Amino acid sequence: MSAPKPALSAVANPVVTASAGAKALSGALTVPGDKSISHRALIMGALAVGETTVSGLLLGEDVLRTGACMQALGAEIKPDGELYRVWGRGIGGLTEPADVLDMGNSGTGARLIAGLLAAYPFTSIMTGDASLRRRPMERVITPLSKIGARFASRAGGRLPMAITGAPIAMPLDYASPVASAQVKSAVLLAGLHAPGATTVTEPAATRDHTERMYRHFGVDVESTRLANGANKVRIVGQPELTGRKIVVPADPSSAAFVVVAALIVPGSKVTIRNVGLNPLRTGLFDTLREMGADIVYANQREEAGEPVADLQVTASKLKGVLVPAQRAPSMIDEYPILSVAAAFADGETRMEGLAELRVKESDRLALMANGLSACGVNARAEGDTLIVRGGAAPKGHATIAVHLDHRIGMSFLVLGMASEKPIAIDDASAIATSFPGFVSLMNGLGAKIADVAASEMPAVA
Numbered sequence: 463m464s465a466p467k468p469a470l471s472a473v474a475n476p477v478v479t480a481s482a483g484a485k486a487l488s489g490a491l492t493v494p495g496d497k498s499i500s501h502r503a504l505i506m507g508a509l510a511v512g513e514t515t516v517s518g519l520l521l522g523e524d525v526l527r528t529g530a531c532m533q534a535l536g537a538e539i540k541p542d543g544e545l546y547r548v549w550g551r552g553i554g555g556l557t558e559p560a561d562v563l564d565m566g567n568s569g570t571g572a573r574l575i576a577g578l579l580a581a582y583p584f585t586s587i588m589t590g591d592a593s594l595r596r597r598p599m600e601r602v603i604t605p606l607s608k609i610g611a612r613f614a615s616r617a618g619g620r621l622p623m624a625i626t627g628a629p630i631a632m633p634l635d636y637a638s639p640v641a642s643a644q645v646k647s648a649v650l651l652a653g654l655h656a657p658g659a660t661t662v663t664e665p666a667a668t669r670d671h672t673e674r675m676y677r678h679f680g681v682d683v684e685s686t687r688l689a690n691g692a693n694k695v696r697i698v699g700q701p702e703l704t705g706r707k708i709v710v711p712a713d714p715s716s717a718a719f720v721v722v723a724a725l726i727v728p729g730s731k732v733t734i735r736n737v738g739l740n741p742l743r744t745g746l747f748d749t750l751r752e753m754g755a756d757i758v759y760a761n762q763r764e765e766a767g768e769p770v771a772d773l774q775v776t777a778s779k780l781k782g783v784l785v786p787a788q789r790a791p792s793m794i795d796e797y798p799i800l801s802v803a804a805a806f807a808d809g810e811t812r813m814e815g816l817a818e819l820r821v822k823e824s825d826r827l828a829l830m831a832n833g834l835s836a837c838g839v840n841a842r843a844e845g846d847t848l849i850v851r852g853g854a855a856p857k858g859h860a861t862i863a864v865h866l867d868h869r870i871g872m873s874f875l876v877l878g879m880a881s882e883k884p885i886a887i888d889d890a891s892a893i894a895t896s897f898p899g900f901v902s903l904m905n906g907l908g909a910k911i912a913d914v915a916a917s918e919m920p921a922v923a
């Protein structure tokens with residue numbers, strides 16, 4: 463399958479961001495706060511009565527959109543030094559927004575907040591950037607319609623869409639066809655407003671930050687693993703929530719880029735502090751260790767209901783492995799950067815069961831297979847499988863169109879750090895959705911990433 467054509471902006475913009483061979487990376491650093499937990503912290507704070515304080519909040523654009531949205535729905539959110547303070551409205555207390563809710567690039571923000579709005583008897587209109595407007599919303603429209611909400615969307619369940627919430631939210635028992643934490647969380651947020659029990663069964667367990675945060679706020683939550691591997695979550699709605707203190711750990715999905723960079727740039731040794739190690743998020747680190755990566759979890763502890771540790775990473779010789787489909791939910795955002803690690807691993811890495819990658823911020827399966835090939839890596843997509851045959855450092859010498867996808871952008875900048883020749887991306891602005899400061903942080907460790915004239919690099923692949 464071929465990648466979509468480069469965005470017009472890429473053609474018009476004479477500057478690209480290029481990553482050239484890095485020196486051995488060294489140092490200790492902290493990466494920004496967890497994106498998933500940050501969204502949920504602001505949403506739960508807005509639903510609680512009184513003050514919630516959030517430390518370590520990710521100030522990425524996705525989370526800022528969610529914050530702006532909660533303010534538009536009546537919550538108060540203010541920075542106070544390192545902290546964010548949220549004064550919520552209580553369950554059922556949100557009010558009609560005066561304008562369109564623009565979720566930017568954020569699928570998580572759009573789907574979670576759709577769940578919330580489904581339980582309020584007013585109409586809101588939601589939109590997003592070109593990437594988000596391509597992504598499917600039926601996966602939340604279907605269950606949320608069953609609780610009594612009405613939706614009018616573009617064809618194929620695409621944004622913009624209007625949401626008219628249920629006059630009285632109905633409790634639901636929903637079996638989701640897709641293993642998606644966003645779908646699960648949308649139903650659980652609607653269910654928080656419904657009388658009685660709401661249950662969601664997902665075909666495989668996905669990240670459980672919503673459940674953990676519900677427990678942290680005192681919501682009655684039960685999770686049960688079924689014999690077929692499915693995960694059933696049951697909550698009791700209409701609790702009285704009061705403000706809490708939330709500590710957001712560093713995002714393992716952001717740490718992933720530093721970890722892989724340190725593994726593939728010879729001589730590197732890096733410590734990443736305070737990384738969230740929720741077992742439903744650690745599939746990449748488990749896989750890299752199977753590939754021979756030297757990653758040590760130091761100072762393991764728990765903070766606000768989430769396990770955390772400091773990651774000590776040393777450059778390692780890697781070997782190719784089979785990554786089974788069952789592991790996908792625990793590393794769904796990490797396949798782009800895993801495929802970069804695979805380019806340096808001896809032999810074949812086969813990543814199976816990746817259908818969901820086609821509906822992320824971009825079609826990540828196609829963009830990684832095509833982009834890696836453009837950089838001289840032996841990579842191909844076969845159906846839902848990504849296959850990379852690695853070994854010696856790839857040639858590089860390519861410019862990759864990132865299609866508004868932060869993780870595609872960061873993955874190719876990391877690849878450039880250990881390729882023979884530089885690799886550029888056409889647009890680094892999307893990186894700020896999840897990892898503000900990525901370029902300066904990487905350069906501080908030893909990377910050589912800089913904006914250069916597009917004419918200095920090959921045309922967009």
Ligand code: S3P
Nearest residue numbers: 498570641642643644645794795
């Ligand atoms: C997220 C869930 C995942 C992930 C996304 C964040 C969340 O999406 O890709 O970056 O915070 O719930 P799906 O649940 O749709 O797989």
